[in-house]
Amino acid sequence: MSCQEMTPKERWLAVLNREPTDRVPTDYWATPEADQKLKEYLGCETTEQVCEILHIDLVVKVGGKYVGPELAKGEDVFGCRYQQVDYGTGHYSEISYNPLAEFDSVAEIERHYRWPEPDWWDYSHLPEQIAGKEDYPIQGGGSEPFLRYCTLRGLEQGFMDLVINPDMVDYCLDILFDLAYENTRRIYEAIPGQVTYSYIAEDLGSQESLLFSKSHIRKFFIPRMKRMMDLAHEHGAFVFHHSDGAIRDILPDMIAAGIDVLNPIQWRCKGMDRAALKRDFGDQIVFHGAMDNQYTLAFGTVDEVRQEVIDNLQILGAGGGYILAPCHRIQAVSPPENIVAMYETAYEYSRGKG
Numbered sequence: 001m002s003c004q005e006m007t008p009k010e011r012w013l014a015v016l017n018r019e020p021t022d023r024v025p026t027d028y029w030a031t032p033e034a035d036q037k038l039k040e041y042l043g044c045e046t047t048e049q050v051c052e053i054l055h056i057d058l059v060v061k062v063g064g065k066y067v068g069p070e071l072a073k074g075e076d077v078f079g080c081r082y083q084q085v086d087y088g089t090g091h092y093s094e095i096s097y098n099p100l101a102e103f104d105s106v107a108e109i110e111r112h113y114r115w116p117e118p119d120w121w122d123y124s125h126l127p128e129q130i131a132g133k134e135d136y137p138i139q140g141g142g143s144e145p146f147l148r149y150c151t152l153r154g155l156e157q158g159f160m161d162l163v164i165n166p167d168m169v170d171y172c173l174d175i176l177f178d179l180a181y182e183n184t185r186r187i188y189e190a191i192p193g194q195v196t197y198s199y200i201a202e203d204l205g206s207q208e209s210l211l212f213s214k215s216h217i218r219k220f221f222i223p224r225m226k227r228m229m230d231l232a233h234e235h236g237a238f239v240f241h242h243s244d245g246a247i248r249d250i251l252p253d254m255i256a257a258g259i260d261v262l263n264p265i266q267w268r269c270k271g272m273d274r275a276a277l278k279r280d281f282g283d284q285i286v287f288h289g290a291m292d293n294q295y296t297l298a299f300g301t302v303d304e305v306r307q308e309v310i311d312n313l314q315i316l317g318a319g320g321g322y323i324l325a326p327c328h329r330i331q332a333v334s335p336p337e338n339i340v341a342m343y344e345t346a347y348e349y350s351r352g353k354g
Contacts (some may be wrong), residue, residue, distance in 0.1 A: 012042035012196060012338025015323055016238050016260065022094070024317055024350035025057045026343055027288065027325035032151055033090035033332035034339075039078070041336035054343035057323075060133050062140040064183055068120025077116045080151045089332035100152040106171045115175050118182040123190040130191060140191070141184030142199035143228050145176035155202035162216050177224045181231060188235040197238040197261065200228045208270045217250055222257050229258035238282065240288070246270045246327070248277070255284050261301055264289035264327040265316070274315045287316045288323040291342055297326060297334045302341045309345040317350070 004022060006014065011025040028051060030038065035047055046051045050059040066077065074081050081097035103109050130138060149172050150158035161169050188195060202221055204210055210217070229239045241259035248271035251262070262285050267274045274290065290312045291297060296304055309324065316322040324346045330339060 008059075009137045009196065012059075012137040012323070015320060016197075018320060021320070022351065023244065024313060024346055025323045026055065026346050027059060027323055028054075028056045029326055029328060029339045030330040030339075031090055034330040034334060037332060038330075038336050038339055041340070051268045054078075054340065055347040056343060058135045058136055059139050059196075060130060062126055062129055062138060062187065062195075064121030064123050064186070065125055068116065072283060077120065078148065078152060078198075078225055079113075079305055081228055082117055095151050098152055098154040098157075101154045101157060103168075106168055109168070109171070116179060118179060118186065121183060121186075123186050126190040130194060137196040138194055139197055139199060140187040140195040141232070141237070142240075143177060143180035143181060143184070143225070144199075144201040144242075145173050145224070146202050148176055149159070149173060158255075159211075160218065162212065163278060173220060173224060177228065181228060184228065184231060188231075189236070194235055195235065195237045197240040198228070198232045198257070199240050199242060200225055200232065201240075203243035203265075204243045204250055205247040205269065207245060208258065209246050210243070210249055214250060214253075218253065222256065226257040228262065233258060235282045245285070246272055248272060251277075251281060255281065259285060261288050261323070263325070266292070266294075266327050268292055268294055274312070278316055282316075282319070282321055286321045286323065289327045290316055290322075291324065291326045292327075293327045293331065293334070297338050297342065298331060299333075300338065302337055305341045306340045306345045309342055313346070313350055 006022045008025070011023070012019050014021040015025055028047075031148075038050055038222055039045065039047070042050055044053065048058065050056070068077065071077060076112045079099035080095055082093045083096045084091045085094045087251070100109060100113060103112070118181055146158070149169065152172065153161060157202070184198060202225065204212065204217060204221075205230060232239050238260040239258055240261040241254060244264065245266060246269040265277070265287050266272055279285070291308060296308050300308075311322060312322070
């Protein structure tokens with residue numbers, strides 16, 4: 001593959017396949033408020049225009065279209081309810097009702113709760129959705145069931161259930177993973193060979209350590225996640241694994257299960273030193289992210305942002321295997337000047353370096 005004038009899709013695939021690139025690929029994650037601020041700063045009307053100006057390798061995300069039973073006002077397909085919470089510079093939709101919170105047994109859930117079914121989504125529109133977007137990587141399918149379990153049961157109860165109600169966790173995760181598996185399989189069938197990667201995620205780390213014991217991760221999560229990863233690989237898609245926080249201790253298990261890309265590389269967390277990650281795992285996985293949202297993008301200077309870009313390219317990008325992106329969604333508190341500096345530096349510094 002030529003390194004001259006690569007398309008975003010070619011650039012992503014080159015990194016994923018450990019081939020030379022014309023420059024480092026970049027990705028863009030932002031809250032609606034941050035995205036609007038950046039558009040206004042650059043004089044753009046659309047996010048696509050922002051990506052063109054900043055040479056961002058935009059990812060096209062696809063999924064099923066809901067065609068199931070009519071939903072009650074304010075509820076999602078799982079019966080969860082939400083409310084908008086103002087955090088000063090924007091809003092987040094926070095859970096306000098957990099439909100499985102009052103149940104004490106699997107039998108109660110079976111009697112009183114209706115799970116969504118795969119046929120509640122239609123995929124016939126997907127070929128049309130990606131038409132004309134052949135130059136861009138496609139994200140489709142995946143899973144993050146324990147996060148969903150916690151919205152169904154409540155966050156605190158969800159974590160306690162791993163110890164006091166393991167049968168309930170097993171029962172619900174089996175159903176949630178089966179739903180994700182079937183929905184993902186139907187995406188692959190609707191646009192065969194077109195999905196670049198699937199987002200197979202679960203937040204396993206805190207700022208200081210794992211959120212769960214290794215034994216719980218190995219019992220409840222990894223076997224089910226591996227089934228999803230195997231499905232992706234069977235259909236020619238890469239596995240993009242998102243897990244916030246300090247996850248160094250479980251990373252060998254995740255690599256053995258089949259992850260191809262690790263996001264978001266929160267290198268300020270304990271044990272997530274970039275050089276050590278690159279040294280120990282750089283020949284096994286591609287790194288995605290590593291532009292710090294906790295300090296650098298939000299509160300750092302333009303010069304600090306530029307230096308962090310260069311550091312990431314020199315450390316994580318040494319010899320390839322790196323896609324530069326923010327560690328998570330860019331927040332509205334982040335100055336647009338910092339965001340522009342991040343992408344401009346990545347483009348200018350990495351051109352021709354491969």
